[in-house]
Amino acid sequence: MTTTPNASASHYKAPTIGQNFQAKRTTSPFCAKRLIELHCEDKKPNKTAETALLTLNNQPSAHHKIVLFAPNFSKIEQSAWYKTLFQHNLAIRSFTLFASDFNQQIDQRLKTAHLRLTSQARERLIAYCQNNLLAAKQAIERLSIHPQHEQIIDDTLLQNLLSDVSQFSTFALTDAILASNWLQAYKIAHKLAEENNQEHTLITWLIQRDMSLILQLIAQPQDHTTLYKNYNISSFQQKRYILALKHYTPTIAQTTFTLADKLDRITKGAEHGHYWLTLKQYLLLRAQH
Template sequence: MKLDYTQALKRVPDAQGVWLLHGAEPLLEQNLLQILRQDWQSKNIERQRFDLQSAQDWKQIFSALNSLSLFSSQLAIEVHGNLKPDAQGLKQLKSFIQNPQGNLLVVVFPKQESQSLKSAFFQSIEANGILVSLNAYGRQEQQRILMQEADKIEIRLDDDAWQWLLYHHENNLLAARNSLLNVADSCADSQHITSKDLQLALQDQSRYSTFDLGDACLKGDFMLAHKILNFLLQSGEAPTLIFWVLQKEMRLLLQLFEQPQNALQIGIWKNKIPVYQQALRRLTPQLLLQWPTLMLRTDCAIKGIGNQKVEDLFLQLIYSLCGATIPLQYA
């Protein structure tokens, strides 16, 4: 069964079997996982997490699902990564789906292309489990989700403020939510927020933003991108937000490379299409092929997997996005 974010929220109390979450919206992923975890905690359901580093890790996952601890009657396992199980693992997955015994397997993948969703792995889950798309298409849906976030912190935005927020963050719901938190702190005595309140709150927040970093990379200005990256790291910006912007630009460029005539359809704003096209002319197909592996390594480093430094991998990302040669000490 396919569900969107809102539909999935309603089914959390009855969740069992296999759920697979995929999409390009970290905020939706965070929210849904948080609500699932709260539900498990309220029901005293044991929770375990696995981070996929190889297809062989699926053996450990299914082994854990078949061996509850002495103190648990139900188990919820979170699996994070982007590696599908092999033939044996797929067989075990189908067996578990048929008889979950009240247990839940939640698989968290990045956004999947339509061709990938046609594989036996995804088709099995769609037919017998829950496939959740974590995307928010169009401004109306994005505003509806962000209004729920605003309700949580008890603030109200006027129409101009909503337009400014959505335009400024260009589909990044997580950054937009963080801006709502910032303006709530800055305007603690006021529940009614204007676009001027938002602009002042963000101007006070920092000299550079993660969006400035993305823009510098798209323009191929490595010196500026490096300067902004250092500023963000020194000012305590969350690595997940820095990575979100960098991988967003990489994924858009990869999609534009494959679909040069569909810039608007893949989510590039009309006034920014020339910037992306110019960036592509600066990049080689060989360099683009390295990006999925580089993004995966960075994601693992942020989660504490492996021994590479997140800062070094961020440098590799901005070197690559700018089309510059990566120095040996960071390669």
């Protein structure tokens, strides 16, 4: 069990759980409160981690909060550490769809809609939806009312159908940014702003994810397979990042990631500013360069 690294172009060595709890007892010089995030990919914590979790109940603090992200834990309600830790604390369970689960959802929805896609078209649809079930629902509904919906939909037809409705979509915006097509990204952002688009959180998250991955791909050129797996990037989506690496430098990627951080603070009210004006100004300046 380790803490989660911040996005950086340099290699990151995660602290051990012992070091992490030592950090918990240290006052942060930057803010009054600290949020410590723990990740565990196993089905249950090992003895060291379990003991450390149990000690949390005996170390209450008004200045620190713990977030435990453990999507693979099974039957955690029966664990002694869970019963002890959350006896007087709030537990929130979140169910995340991993790539395999999302793919099964797509297959089931295609079957229900009586749609038949070639393997390449299916892969494109999954990549287009980017683990977003709402986007998948909307795309499948559009396909099901198309005049050719009873035929086998190949990759070319699917691409044309999706491009017809996504020319000025959220995903089209972030795709243009990832492709370093800054002027096109500016035009899309301007159009979305005119439509009073409120998907600020999704846009910011997509930019943060893409730039975080680009930075790590640059820093770790020999370990791309592991990075793609960690970010749930399908083989079809990987082509986008391979092309992006030809255009992005660490400086541009870091600057764009910093932009996403600023947009996130504006959305949450932690910083004054206008979301769309800030985004469009950056895209226009980048296009001029």
